[in-house]
Amino acid sequence: MTVEAHARVDLKALPAAIGAKKVSFxxxxxxxxxxxxxxxxxxxxxxxxxxxxIVSVVLDAAVxxxxxxxxxxxxxxxxxxxxxADLVTALxxxxxxxxxxxxxxxxxxxG
Numbered sequence: 001m002t003v004e005a006h007a008r009v010d011l012k013a014l015p016a017a018i019g020a021k022k023v024s025f026x027x028x029x030x031x032x033x034x035x036x037x038x039x040x041x042x043x044x045x046x047x048x049x050x051x052x053x054i055v056s057v058v059l060d061a062a063v064x065x066x067x068x069x070x071x072x073x074x075x076x077x078x079x080x081x082x083x084x085a086d087l088v089t090a091l092x093x094x095x096x097x098x099x100x101x102x103x104x105x106x107x108x109x110x111g
Contacts, residue, residue, distance in 0.1 A: 001058040002044045002071070003103050013104035018058055036074065043072040044087060045080070047096040057096050060103040064088050 001018075003009060015023050028039050034055055035046035047057050063069050066084040073080045082090075091098050 010104040041076040057098040
């Protein structure tokens with residue numbers, strides 16, 4: 001899942017928002033095996049390494065619609081800027097059409 005850097009995701013509300021029973025953080029060995037990245041370098045661009053289509057990509061609607069989305073290019077020593085639309089196009093071309101949703105924020109609970 002990719003959200004804006006300042007986002008505070010409501011992890012309790014997230015499963016319902018993406019149509020899942022539950023969500024959990026990925027294990028380091030699974031990230032390496034499935035996406036070819038390590039914790040701290042996870043990026044939606046790593047979907048290119050998932051030739052078997054095992055991983056689902058979720059983008060917050062704000063990222064998908066952004067005029068500039070900054071992502072890591074498979075490592076965390078650099079940043080690549082692209083439009084959210086270009087990110088969606090790339091993922092789709094790689095066979096990983098992202099699920100674009102309004103990711104619930106923990107700030108949504110306050111009020």
